[in-house]
Amino acid sequence: MQEYIDKAVESFRTLLESQLERQNRMEAGATAKDFAAMDKIVVGTVDGDGIGPIITKEAKRVMEHLLADDIAAGKVEIREIEGLTLDRRMEVGKAIPDDTLAALKACDVLLKGPTATPHGGAMESANVAMRRELDLYANVRPVNVPEEGIDWVFYRENSEGEYVLGSKGIELPDKLAMDFKVTTDAGTRRIARAAFEYARMNGKDNVAIVTKANIMKKTDGKFSAICHEIAAEYPDITAEDWYIDIMTANLVNPAVRSRFQVFVLPNLYGDIITDEAAQIQGGVGTAGSANIGDEYAMFEAIHGTAPRMLEQGLGDYANPASILKAVAMLLRHIARPDEAQKLENALTIVSDTLNMSGELGGNTCREFADAVMAEIEKM
Numbered sequence: 001m002q003e004y005i006d007k008a009v010e011s012f013r014t015l016l017e018s019q020l021e022r023q024n025r026m027e028a029g030a031t032a033k034d035f036a037a038m039d040k041i042v043v044g045t046v047d048g049d050g051i052g053p054i055i056t057k058e059a060k061r062v063m064e065h066l067l068a069d070d071i072a073a074g075k076v077e078i079r080e081i082e083g084l085t086l087d088r089r090m091e092v093g094k095a096i097p098d099d100t101l102a103a104l105k106a107c108d109v110l111l112k113g114p115t116a117t118p119h120g121g122a123m124e125s126a127n128v129a130m131r132r133e134l135d136l137y138a139n140v141r142p143v144n145v146p147e148e149g150i151d152w153v154f155y156r157e158n159s160e161g162e163y164v165l166g167s168k169g170i171e172l173p174d175k176l177a178m179d180f181k182v183t184t185d186a187g188t189r190r191i192a193r194a195a196f197e198y199a200r201m202n203g204k205d206n207v208a209i210v211t212k213a214n215i216m217k218k219t220d221g222k223f224s225a226i227c228h229e230i231a232a233e234y235p236d237i238t239a240e241d242w243y244i245d246i247m248t249a250n251l252v253n254p255a256v257r258s259r260f261q262v263f264v265l266p267n268l269y270g271d272i273i274t275d276e277a278a279q280i281q282g283g284v285g286t287a288g289s290a291n292i293g294d295e296y297a298m299f300e301a302i303h304g305t306a307p308r309m310l311e312q313g314l315g316d317y318a319n320p321a322s323i324l325k326a327v328a329m330l331l332r333h334i335a336r337p338d339e340a341q342k343l344e345n346a347l348t349i350v351s352d353t354l355n356m357s358g359e360l361g362g363n364t365c366r367e368f369a370d371a372v373m374a375e376i377e378k379m
């Protein structure tokens with residue numbers, strides 16, 4: 001056992017040093033791209049696995065339609081990035097093959113279909129790897145239920161917390177296992193800043209800081225304290241501390257939930273509560289998700305690859321609403337707010353009229369995209 005302990009202690013030193021190095025790199029800072037001032041923006045599309053290619057194809061068609069003028073003028077290029085399929089990733093034994101990563105990095109923003117991650121084994125999720133490799137530190141997930149007055153935006157920290165060393169825990173065989181959660185000053189400052197900036201720019205006056213700082217005293221304690229430091233720079237915005245357990249209850253409590261506006265929270269709590277929130281909106285298939293960094297940004301459907309739909313031959317009936325919401329977020333991010341608004345309006349209309357049951361007899365993915373473009377044409 002002593003041998004295992006010695007190895008674990010040694011590996012802990014390496015982990016600590018690598019995390020300190022990461023924090024110092026973040027502290028050095030980066031400047032966010034100004035898309036409005038760019039001559040040319042490259043939008044990469046990644047099909048993914050399962051229903052990914054089907055929904056991404058339609059999302060791409062809608063995006064090309066909306067950006068037709070920009071594309072014709074050479075201001076926007078839409079580029080298909082290949083090689084992020086599960087087969088290819090298994091073949092080369094990497095979450096993102098090197099040539100694919102280089103191709104991704106040659107783009108400014110990305111639209112990504114869902115990617116599969118095998119259960120067990122050593123293969124890391126392509127999603128998590130992409131967030132890390134492109135330093136996409138803010139996972140932004142809006143949830144709206146207008147008839148109930150729900151207008152939430154979640155700012156989930158996307159680069160550290162429980163995820164950054166999730167595959168690097170230690171184990172004393174048959175005795176115990178330990179995972180690590182990492183919260184850095186610089187990592188917290190940038191997600192807090194993103195949340196409060198969003199609140200200020202969008203006329204919101206309340207940000208909920210959601211942690212379990214009564215139990216995770218060091219990491220969540222730091223998260224909350226730094227969020228309050230940043231909050232002090234936004235005197236018009238109230239910053240409230242909430243614990244994650246009661247907040248999950250609040251979201252299903254119609255008497256209080258509509259008062260919440262913006263949430264900022266560590267990675268794993270953000271992962272869990274955004275699925276809950278998406279379900280309140282109508283299902284995880286209805287939400288879009290933005291992964292934003294200073295240099296890159298990636299927009300994706302919040303749902304998975306739906307292998308069962310393909311097995312049953314129902315792939316063409318997949319609902320592209322989630323990835324189309326991601327397209328709207330992408331358009332806003334690259335300073336095309338009018339196109340984004342048109343798409344969002346069209347999505348509301350079409351989601352209410354078409355039958356996206358995912359079954360024979362329902363409407364298809366292609367029909368949905370056609371209907372969205374027809375609505376856009378009327379605007």
Ligand code: IPM
Nearest residue numbers: 117125127128271274289302
């Ligand atoms: C999400 C997903 C991912 C996560 C998975 C696919 C690794 O659940 O985007 O919320 O845990 O972050």
Ligand code: MG
Nearest residue numbers: 271272274275
């Ligand atoms: Mg999740």
